Amino acid sequence: MPFLSAAVWQTRRAAMNALMDREGLDALAFTTADFVQFATNFNLDVQTWERPVLAVVPRRGDPFCLFNELSAHHVRMAAERDQLWVEEVHFYDEHRSRANANRLVTQWPQIAGALLRDKGLGAARIGADAVSGPLAKVPEVQPQVEILARMAELRGLRLVKHPEELALMRQAAALSDWAQELYMDAIRPGRLVQELDAAMHARIFEEAANRFPGEHLEVRGYTLTGPASASPHGNGALTGLRIEEGHGIVNIVIPRLNGLVIENERTFFCGTPSDAQAEAYDAALAANEAAIAAARTGNPVSAIEDAARGEIEAAGFGAHIRHRTGHGMGLIGHEYPADMAFNDRPLLAGEVYSAEPGIYLYGLGGFRIDDTVVVGDTPEVLTKAPKDLAGITLPAGAAAA
Numbered sequence: 001m002p003f004l005s006a007a008v009w010q011t012r013r014a015a016m017n018a019l020m021d022r023e024g025l026d027a028l029a030f031t032t033a034d035f036v037q038f039a040t041n042f043n044l045d046v047q048t049w050e051r052p053v054l055a056v057v058p059r060r061g062d063p064f065c066l067f068n069e070l071s072a073h074h075v076r077m078a079a080e081r082d083q084l085w086v087e088e089v090h091f092y093d094e095h096r097s098r099a100n101a102n103r104l105v106t107q108w109p110q111i112a113g114a115l116l117r118d119k120g121l122g123a124a125r126i127g128a129d130a131v132s133g134p135l136a137k138v139p140e141v142q143p144q145v146e147i148l149a150r151m152a153e154l155r156g157l158r159l160v161k162h163p164e165e166l167a168l169m170r171q172a173a174a175l176s177d178w179a180q181e182l183y184m185d186a187i188r189p190g191r192l193v194q195e196l197d198a199a200m201h202a203r204i205f206e207e208a209a210n211r212f213p214g215e216h217l218e219v220r221g222y223t224l225t226g227p228a229s230a231s232p233h234g235n236g237a238l239t240g241l242r243i244e245e246g247h248g249i250v251n252i253v254i255p256r257l258n259g260l261v262i263e264n265e266r267t268f269f270c271g272t273p274s275d276a277q278a279e280a281y282d283a284a285l286a287a288n289e290a291a292i293a294a295a296r297t298g299n300p301v302s303a304i305e306d307a308a309r310g311e312i313e314a315a316g317f318g319a320h321i322r323h324r325t326g327h328g329m330g331l332i333g334h335e336y337p338a339d340m341a342f343n344d345r346p347l348l349a350g351e352v353y354s355a356e357p358g359i360y361l362y363g364l365g366g367f368r369i370d371d372t373v374v375v376g377d378t379p380e381v382l383t384k385a386p387k388d389l390a391g392i393t394l395p396a397g398a399a400a401a
């Protein structure tokens with residue numbers, strides 16, 4: 001599966017045009033890395049607070065961008081791969097020379113304002129993902145340009161995934177399932193968790209080189225073991241921490257393939273779990289399965305949370321919940337909506353959510369199972385690594401090997 005094709009761009013462009021028509025806008029402007037990728041298919045290589053960027057999609061006319069000079073060769077390489085959806089890219093400089101006196105980073109609002117004027121948008125209503133930073137200063141130099149915050153409306157364009165996006169997410173999920181099996185084979189008492197993660201990531205990238213040559217993969221993930229896993233993101237002091245016999249292990253694998261993210265988290269046991277561990281795990285698994293079943297078209301978004309929380313509370317672990325059941329998935333790991341537990345709008349077919357209820361018992365550990373799920377009349381679970389207790393338990397004999 002290559003980078004997203006022009007068919008995805010055409011679908012997104014039609015949705016952008018419809019939004020501009022509804023809102024009476026002449027253009028859309030994107031300044032954050034994820035929205036720039038949404039509009040251009042370009043995986044931005046800079047931090048936007050340090051090197052501001054601008055991607056503009058006019059209601060009439062072709063899109064264009066203003067990027068930092070650091071990205072010039074990156075853009076050229078992406079264009080040679082036929083990855084880019086935008087042909088016109090302008091650059092500004094961040095170093096002094098005689099040749100670039102009129103296009104320095106210190107003049108970004110003036111450069112952007114002049115570019116808008118030259119593209120026929122010198123007197124325009126422009127909806128933006130964020131009205132802050134240098135973009136907010138453009139009306140000072142182009143007073144007839146009106147920059148309007150439209151973050152909520154733009155987020156709505158990203159909820160339902162194109163079939164190509166779902167295909168990429170399925171491939172990323174398959175890689176993550178492979179990685180979870182790799183982790184299971186590598187867990188041993190005495191092993192440093194950070195060394196384990198580094199070794200597994202090296203293997204993941206090697207496997208990805210065979211599956212996705214010439215494409216773009218990022219992987220984030222880490223292992224939480226024993227009592228440290230009672231904090232959903234670890235205890236903040238993992239250096240030197242080792243796996244021990246009897247530990248429960250929350251294992252996190254989050255790949256981002258060609259700009260699309262999925263999550264795959266499993267709880268393993270290094271040796272036979274205690275009764276307390278097994279009871280908490282069974283409750284977490286029941287909550288995970290209930291959350292998946294609730295991800296049906298037409299259900300309220302909050303139904304996913306309600307179903308999972310109900311299972312945890314019924315098992316007597318309600319006091320040990322530390323986060324909502326999940327979040328949207330897509331271009332970034334935590335997509336929209338952020339208010340999943342309180343959002344009562346109907347779920348749309350093709351939305352993607354994590355289903356990751358957790359139970360956290362201080363002194364014992366965390367119990368979290370996270371699947372990536374596509375909303376539909378029958379929810380589609382992209383992540384398929386084993387979840388049954390026998391399948392995620394490393395036998396005591398093997399653990400001691």
